[in-house]
Amino acid sequence: MLVTISLSFYLFTIPGMIMYLIEIYSLKSRNINKIKLKFILAQLSVIVLQLNNATNFLFYCFAGHRFRQAAVQTYYGYSALSKTFFHHYILRNKEYGYARAYGHPVSHSAQTALTNRSSTSPYYPRSPYKTSPL
Known part of the structure; x- marks a missing residue:
């Protein structure tokens, strides 16, 4: 090789x-x-x-025999994952919960991350109005 x-x-x-x-x-x-x-x-x-x-x-x-084996395993592994994704999320039309801070669906881990953020996060502005330093 x-x-x-x-x-x-x-x-x-x-x-x-x-x-x-x-x-x-x-x-x-x-x-x-x-x-x-x-x-x-x-x-x-x-x-x-x-x-x-x-x-x-x-x-x-x-x-390379080992390279061929790894390439085939990678292809079939990806193929199986894509079929699983297609079946679970496209065909079954799985719905996610909505986050309070946003208006779009997110997964459970993102919802948990949103609730654990502090009030000084850039996603929660201190004031609804922008103030200029000048």
Whole structure:
């Protein structure tokens, strides 16, 4: 696994490093065709550098057995949670209680947090009117 990722890193970064060295040590030319070619090669080397990041996931999937297992477990765990959420809260149309300070539904833990706040909380202003310090 480590050899695969390291080899892909070197293969994808070598063209970018060569292009970088060419740009640093090359003489400045006024030939428009050479400038265009240099620009195109520079852009291609950036694309190849970005391919390193894009292909790491694929290499992990192909070469890493533990990574595949963890990815499958994560997917099925998330899938089960989303089905549970959909069933309990969407299909059953579960209602929450209303908080006194607000006019929208909140859960029980949020209701408890609202009742435990002090009177100096930013949610309970001291005065209904704003006063300016000037």
